Amino acid sequence: MIEVRDLHKRFGAVEAVRGVSFRVERGEIVGFLGPNGAGKTTTMRVLTGVFPPTSGEVRIAGRDVMRDSLACRRAIGYFPEFAPHYPELSVVGYLRFVARLKRIERARQGAAVDAVVETCGLAAVARRRVGTLSKGFRQRLGLAQALCGDPPVLILDEPTVGLDPGQVVEIRALIHALRGDRTVLFSSHVLSEVEAVCARVIVIARGRVVGEGTPADLGSRLGRRQRVVVRLDAAPVEVAAALAEVAGVLEVTAVAGAWHLDAPADEDVTGRVADLAQRRGWRLRELREEVLALEEIFLELVRDDRPPS
Numbered sequence: 001m002i003e004v005r006d007l008h009k010r011f012g013a014v015e016a017v018r019g020v021s022f023r024v025e026r027g028e029i030v031g032f033l034g035p036n037g038a039g040k041t042t043t044m045r046v047l048t049g050v051f052p053p054t055s056g057e058v059r060i061a062g063r064d065v066m067r068d069s070l071a072c073r074r075a076i077g078y079f080p081e082f083a084p085h086y087p088e089l090s091v092v093g094y095l096r097f098v099a100r101l102k103r104i105e106r107a108r109q110g111a112a113v114d115a116v117v118e119t120c121g122l123a124a125v126a127r128r129r130v131g132t133l134s135k136g137f138r139q140r141l142g143l144a145q146a147l148c149g150d151p152p153v154l155i156l157d158e159p160t161v162g163l164d165p166g167q168v169v170e171i172r173a174l175i176h177a178l179r180g181d182r183t184v185l186f187s188s189h190v191l192s193e194v195e196a197v198c199a200r201v202i203v204i205a206r207g208r209v210v211g212e213g214t215p216a217d218l219g220s221r222l223g224r225r226q227r228v229v230v231r232l233d234a235a236p237v238e239v240a241a242a243l244a245e246v247a248g249v250l251e252v253t254a255v256a257g258a259w260h261l262d263a264p265a266d267e268d269v270t271g272r273v274a275d276l277a278q279r280r281g282w283r284l285r286e287l288r289e290e291v292l293a294l295e296e297i298f299l300e301l302v303r304d305d306r307p308p309s
Contacts, residue, residue: 001028002153004020004022004023004056004058006019006021007021007053007056009043016042018207020039020207020208022202022209022212024184027180027181027182027183029198031187031197032186032201033194033202038207039207043204044157047060048076048155049073061075061152061153074102074149074151076151077145077149077151077153077154077182078155078157079146079159080157081157083138083142087129088131091130094141095113095148096109096110099149102149104148116147119144119177120140120141121170122144125137139167143156151182152183153184154182154185159175159186161189172193186198203302210302226262226264228270228289229258229260229290230243230273231286231287232277233282233285234282242280243261243276248269249267250263250264260290270287270288270289
């Protein structure tokens with residue numbers, strides 16, 4: 001549903017996007033991550049038709065954004081980072097205005113507005129003026145205007161920015177409920193939020209894609225240490241000394257009643273620890289490899305000294 005090939009975008013002498021390529025398939029919710037100035041918002045604005053690409057190809061729902069711009073924009077619901085609102089309009093009045101802007105048939109406008117009011121939990125504030133809404137309800141309204149007209153593709157740029165933790169959970173649940181129905185490209189600085197909502201992530205830095213895949217995929221491609229978590233019924237001092245002698249183990253750390261073993265990714269540490277426990281007659285309560293946290297992967301990928309891939 002979204003296909004980007006060798007996208008470049010220049011603003012004078014500044015090249016904000018440098019050869020970005022990726023795909024988002026029908027029904028996927030994909031996280032789009034990157035530090036400030038990485039080119040995320042510029043890429044999203046090219047996808048939505050706000051900026052034309054300098055070069056490269058962008059296709060939305062099978063159509064080229066340059067040759068068939070109107071059809072592409074009709075297929076997209078866009079929630080920009082700072083969504084515009086009209087504070088003097090009521091919630092329903094604003095959404096009716098959006099429905100007219102999107103050229104939804106007059107006979108369908110009422111039903112379209114009712115549907116997004118229900119989906120986004122706005123019924124309780126439907127008659128209130130937008131300017132009186134809390135930040136959380138304004139973000140719900142921003143999502144509602146993106147959904148108005150039932151577009152197959154959603155581009156969401158920081159939809160939870162400025163919200164308190166409870167409001168973040170609410171917006172996250174709304175986005176998660178869209179899984180399978182729409183293609184969603186979702187940008188956020190809250191990495192735990194992306195991990196909870198998205199099955200796959202695209203990481204951009206310095207205008208280039210530096211990583212793409214599930215967090216587990218990205219972690220394995222980094223060539224970093226593996227982390228093995230071990231819980232054993234045995235004397236802690238004896239266990240610590242023995243684990244430190246396991247071939248391949250670089251570091252042993254005690255964490256909340258368990259042991260974290262760091263080792264190169266290609267070492268069979270789990271097998272060796274299982275053998276150790278059997279030889280010593282220790283009861284093995286837990287033995288597993290821990291997937292690198294998305295925060296660790298993100299920081300590694302966007303390091304300034306890491307070459308783009």
